[in-house]
Amino acid sequence: MATVEHCLYCFETLAAHLEKRTPMTLYQVQASWADYPKGLDDDDEVLHAESASEVDDDPSSDERPSSSSATSASAGKDKLSRPRIPVLDRLSNSNSRSSTPSSTSTTSLSPSTAETTPSSSSNFVPIGLHPRRTSQRSSTITESPLFITWNTISPSSHIKNLRGCIGTFSTEPLAEGLKSYALLSSLSDTRFSPISLRELPSLEVAVTLLTDFETCADPLDWEIGVHGIRISFYARNKRYGACYLPDVAVEQEWDKEETVISAMRKAGWGGREEKWREVGDLKVVRYQGRAESLGWGEYKRWREWVDEGKEGK
Structure with missing residues (x-):
């Protein structure tokens, strides 16, 4: 599962590249x-206050957690292991309902959508993503299929x-x-200009x-x-392929058939919508x-904190 450290490493890779350092x-x-x-000290105090409230009958006690703190503390015992980081995953993507990905010859994967040229490829390019905080904070995984998404956050509207x-x-x-895809996604996505230092x-x-890749029946x-x-499928003697990530259908409010047809359109298929099942050798692989x-x-x-030399102290 992806971790905070993975995200930090992507930022570190990009920032170091732009700042010309190792x-x-x-x-x-x-x-x-x-x-x-x-x-975590603050979280300890919240949990301590909750425990105290269970045995303290004094209604005037000023150590009661706020409603938001109580909700946060009740999220689970693993709360103590979770760092305090900005919760941005619920923010809306202003382009999620209006933008359509342009075709590109770059082989790459995408967070919400992906497309390829008619020739087969193991890589794809995306559009918007609303990543969910489903990962654990520690992971022993050492290799995986992956993609890196960069979003800008508007300071006024907080739109992603x-x-x-x-x-x-x-x-x-x-x-x-x-390391490779942090730089490729930030500097070589042909739909955008390279990300700059500023x-x-x-x-x-x-x-x-x-x-969890599984071939669908x-x-x-x-x-x-x-x-x-x-x-993936055949049409007009060419092989086509595309992908969508788990959040896309939810964001776009599509049902499953609409999602499949949209992916086919994205791959380059121009047939009649009601004929989508008639393409050759249509295969769908699901994954999480x-x-x-x-x-x-x-x-x-x-x-x-690292630059101040506080590590290990």
Whole structure:
């Protein structure tokens, strides 16, 4: 599952590239994050206050948690292991309902959508993504199919807009895959200009690791909001393929048939909508995505802590 450390490493890779310095390694980032203070003392106080409220009958006690704190504390016992980071995954994407991905010859994966040229490829390019915080904070995974998404966050409206996304369905060693696709998605997504140094403060990065690939018995044999789909088919003696990530159908309010047809359109199919099942050798693979996201502010605070030499102290 994707972790905060994976997101930090992507920011570190991009920032170091733009600042023309040597980036920390993934191992160094992971070791540093383990020592980094994450505001857990406050969470301890909230949980302590809740415990006290169970045995303290004094209604005038001023150590009661606020309603928001109580909700947060009741989210589960693993709360103590979770760092305090901005919750941006519920923000809307202003382009999610209006933009259509342009065709591109770049091989890449995408967070919400993906397309390829008629020739087969293991990589794809995307459009918007709303990564969910479903991952654990620690992970022993060392390789995975993955993609990296960069979004800009408007300071006034807090609306999220896609800034770049590229990834792969091929299994990649994480240290190399995260580094490569952090740069490819930020600098080489042909739908956008390369991200510049001055843009860093407006960015959020999302890392998604792809899991549980299963060939569908039927093109509609998958669940909205749970599965992403990767389709392939023949039409006019050419092979076509495209993919959508799990969040896309939910964001666009599509049913399963609409999602499959949209993916076919994205791949380049121009047939009649009611004839979609008549293409040759239509195959659908369903999969799940384990995502984590992080904003520049949290990365900057961590990086300043590292630069001040507080690691291991």
